[in-house]
Amino acid sequence: MNAQSTTTDRSIYFIEAMREGLRGMLTEDENVVVIGEDVGRSVIGATRGLVEDFGPMRVRNTPISEATFVGMCVGAAAVGLRPVVDLMVGSFFYVAMDQLADQAAKLRYMSGGQVSLPIVYFTASGPSGSAAAQHSENPHPMLMNVAGLKIVMPSTPYDAKGLMVSAVRDNNPVVYFQDFVLGGTRGVVPEELYSIPLGVGDIKRHGTDVTVVAIGAAVPKALRVAEVMEKDGVSVEVVDPRTLVPMDYDLILESVTRTGRLVVVDNARLTCSAASEIVATVTERGFDLLKSAPQRVAWADVPVPFSPPLEERVVISDSDIVSAIRAVLA
Amino acid sequence: MNAQSTTTDRSIYFIEAMREGLRGMLTEDENVVVIGEDVGRSVIGATRGLVEDFGPMRVRNTPISEATFVGMCVGAAAVGLRPVVDLMVGSFFYVAMDQLADQAAKLRYMSGGQVSLPIVYFTASGPSGSAAAQHSENPHPMLMNVAGLKIVMPSTPYDAKGLMVSAVRDNNPVVYFQDFVLGGTRGVVPEELYSIPLGVGDIKRHGTDVTVVAIGAAVPKALRVAEVMEKDGVSVEVVDPRTLVPMDYDLILESVTRTGRLVVVDNARLTCSAASEIVATVTERGFDLLKSAPQRVAWADVPVPFSPPLEERVVISDSDIVSAIRAVLA
Amino acid sequence: MATQKDLDHITKDDALDMLRRMIRIRRFEEKLSVLFKRGKLPGFVHLYTGEEAIAVGACSALRDDDRITSTHRGHGHLIAKGALVNRMMAELFGRVDGYCRGKGGSMHIVSFELGIIGTNGIVGGGIPIGTGSAWADSHLGRDNVTIVFFGDGASNQGVFFESMNIASVWKLPVIFVCENNGYTEWTPTAELTAGNIVDRSAPMGIPGEAVDGNDVVAMRLAVERAVSRARAGDGPTLIEARSYRWNGHNEGEEAFAGAYRPDAEQAEWRERDPIVAFGERLVSAGWMTRDEWDAVDAEELSSVDAAVEFAEQSPFPDADEALLHLFADDSEGVR
Amino acid sequence: MATQKDLDHITKDDALDMLRRMIRIRRFEEKLSVLFKRGKLPGFVHLYTGEEAIAVGACSALRDDDRITSTHRGHGHLIAKGALVNRMMAELFGRVDGYCRGKGGSMHIVSFELGIIGTNGIVGGGIPIGTGSAWADSHLGRDNVTIVFFGDGASNQGVFFESMNIASVWKLPVIFVCENNGYTEWTPTAELTAGNIVDRSAPMGIPGEAVDGNDVVAMRLAVERAVSRARAGDGPTLIEARSYRWNGHNEGEEAFAGAYRPDAEQAEWRERDPIVAFGERLVSAGWMTRDEWDAVDAEELSSVDAAVEFAEQSPFPDADEALLHLFADDSEGVR
């Protein structure tokens, strides 16, 4: 869908693409600041090196006080700063949930539209290989239920950069999820700044037999499965919403109109997941388009366990996706 | 479904029924304690008068430190207490989300089943009439995504008492939502102690044309609508899951098998709601049972506004339910 | 207690304006109490009667472009910071001419123009927000300061300590004003709260000052000192203002709260009416006559009556406004 | 520094056991470092080398039925509280013989039997939990105490203050042990943290004591004092133990962290090796010969090697165990 830049076929890591987006925004607008625990060094990597160029006031280390610094951004944004917060790990949102869900998400609405709150909260999240229960959460479903937060979840380095630019330019609180395991994936990313509009999905692979809506780290899995199933004569379309709030239902429904079959793959626990939401919405609006029961692929409803075979049992696998596709085709 | 007691037709308020359940449990087991802000006086009412009978150590006022006292119950339960927490208002869960979602919900699982954590967190929640955005949340959808919490949401005084008893007797963290507006509704409640098993739904009204799954405060609305539509010759079955985790899908699917049509009414924001979850699950498992597109009735995806006409516009109304029923019958 | 000498530090105009605002708050709140009993006010209402000197003293030490965050018991802060009673009343009635077009209500009235950047129903919720505006102001090289108002009960929320820590380390121009009215809802705060709140800033390296919250001049001078420090880049201050609320925790509490406050205690604090005390000082200083005082009172009373009329005549917002104002949409040019 | 006199307060048996446990921790952690580099350990690993005296001193002042909560840097606490290295190692390998049958891993090893009632990956997350076990014990009339271990970085989490407040007001038998190793991940804690952590308990009316965390005897005596207070019903204590971690924040940090700690600083702290210091005191007190010391070391080293073997031979749990242990099911009789 997005014209890839013609000026370069430079391939970089996803995490570098995020960083390029951040660097571009720090350069473009001096009111942009990046804060978080050890953002100077950056354990995950999205902010690494930025402090050298922009100094310790614009790339600022915080104490371990998530509730407070998440909330500080509300006041700061209200008076003119454009804060970007590195929350490091998805489950740390829990510590700051009130400031996110009751403050950042509600202040503009409660004020009758008096103020805009340009804030980005980004985090690495999801299972990364035996990080265990408290470091493997993907809380995007929770946050989707909180009105007032835009939510993005890119799946490629190209989207990661373009969505970071849009997230920082947006005048609302945006939560940006980097599925942990995608950080080390590579892809072609133009050097210049570009943006991908929030709320616009992308067909990552065209197909005719079944629509697989995949989110974040589920996208490469879905593409891999599609490749394999092609050989069996099954033509899989892979739709990446890229933004979860607002969700591009036009694109999803248009695809289902063509294929008549739906699988949704979410890198999150099943109950009340984005997968549930998408299946419910498509069923509600597009019931007559569906030739068979839509299927969800998501984690088992347990915390993510530590031991590798246990973790593997819980999270989504290629074979789960294959089974779901076979089920909707049956 | 539940045989009402034959010994009494005493009618009491929902909030009194909760209190009777609590009183019974405080009497039955001396390890049960009730804590919360002003539980001695109890603004909502579920604990009113208990301190007089059980003393200020078993019915204990806490400082305004939700994160800490929610978390304290984890340690307390691990070593033998059975704490019950009055969290007063649903959105206060946000302040304590980490202790709930990362600690209470995960400790047993992470320990490989070494410990059980008998804790009840109860709260009044949902819109109560111009309580505004921060006092009208119904965060059960969020908590459904957190594996490890059982969740109940009764709709009648009878269920309120029986589910309170089961919640306190259960050896797991249970979140008990009292939809605020139900507190002042009345119903027949036996004086003796009885329990309603967690995970077992109830058909609140039998019908043949459409299954309306309604949750909490949506149940009386659905029953009222069913009454009215009966006159138009539409036979509505109202299913009350009563427990949201675990959800009684057997009952829901059995009903849909008979009616072929589904409406789900949830007193919560639409996106990633319990309504979305139920529609997705029923569609996934029972697609061939459905004669038409299932419909969800839930709040608009905004915070709950203060002004009465605005609040009314956002929350669920009888006419929303009527429209949804008409839509699935069309 | 502030002495005659303290009056030398404020101008007569300021003093008269301060008295007027205290009276405005009192009359506004008294009217609300009546309206609530008549069933005219939707939602929860928490009144500020008795605590007027805190908000007025504190805000009188601010410039118009300084900022505050407020609480569930916020009407006094808003009036002290310059909010109009008619637009406040319209908000409390849920009308379109309210500051938030009816979306906020009693616990969430804000006016960013007036520097009121958050009014919270979540106890303690505003503390990080005001710390954040102070951060932005200092980062952007402005000399504005922010006052964060919060209650004694809120002093047990973790964000209070977290915010003090970060404000200290980042030397932020924020003033933490704890309004200690002795009660956390219906429980004496001493039963729930270790030590003295004013001491809680010491380990953070933040000066703490206990002030008689019924003495508007003492309040103003304490906040002036804190403002000077903040504007000079010397960082935050904690002020614990001791006062008392005359009304209940919320209107309607008599339905369940019982007699949780000794009559003698209530009488004693009413004796110490901050408005009477200040008015009498102005009279004895010769800055005002009793008649002038009465005239101010009458004016404020009638402005509150007019506010009720204004509110009642303001229409409810169109129901579909409920779906607006969630997101700033650049294409609509909404700020 | 603890003097010879201090040694009089502990028995020889205790002293030898303390040294042994410190050595056990050291050898266990060193082995993990090697295993991590070889890619044998899944997930995050944070080592306790250099801080052994804190956990061992503190836990040696406890009874077996007392309790602790631990942190992401928890192996030392667990060993000090009596955990077996083979079952710990099996857990770190994700095997079924691990304390948590492989479900927990490095950051979540617990053994309720041993009084280890929570090991947290959430910084500060264990503080309310340990405060809660202290509450239950005191409520139930038991005289057990709970030690809550947490880091200097965790001292900026709101729950620390909230927990101190409630522990003070409820006089709970909990001991807050802050392990100040000078760093919050890769940032010197002084840059993020106002004042001295030990002072943070004073406004709560809780005694605070700063202790040399490299002196196992000083640590033990300080905790003994706190334990006596707690058992006597006199409430909580805050202890700030100053020490240093020899290893990185997490294993593998060299990939990005750079040289964030001065070489001289590291060398200085290694000079002050708490094991060497204590061992030498025992030798000079005549309680142990160098050879005996070496023998202990050799034994512990081989027990760690045996633990690796044990872990490697333990099977992975059956994949479907992933779906067990979410809820206690009464019908299954699971506790």
Ligand SMILES: Cc1ncc(C[n+]2csc(CCOP(=O)(O)OP(=O)(O)O)c2C)c(N)n1
């Ligand atoms: C997080 C949170 N917990 C509890 C409440 C309920 N509540 C509203 S006001 C209040 C007491 C506040 O006491 P204090 O801070 O002293 O303010 P005051 O009402 O005395 O002005 C409580 C517990 C709330 N609104 N938010």
Ligand SMILES: Cc1ncc(C[n+]2csc(CCOP(=O)(O)OP(=O)(O)O)c2C)c(N)n1
């Ligand atoms: C709530 C939360 N925020 C951030 C982190 C990431 N994190 C893990 S350890 C750590 C530093 C902890 O410092 P300290 O408390 O001093 O303990 P130390 O590692 O020095 O032993 C951080 C920020 C986390 N695990 N949890």
Ligand SMILES: [Mg+2]
């Ligand atoms: Mg108070």
Ligand SMILES: [Mg+2]
């Ligand atoms: Mg540290």
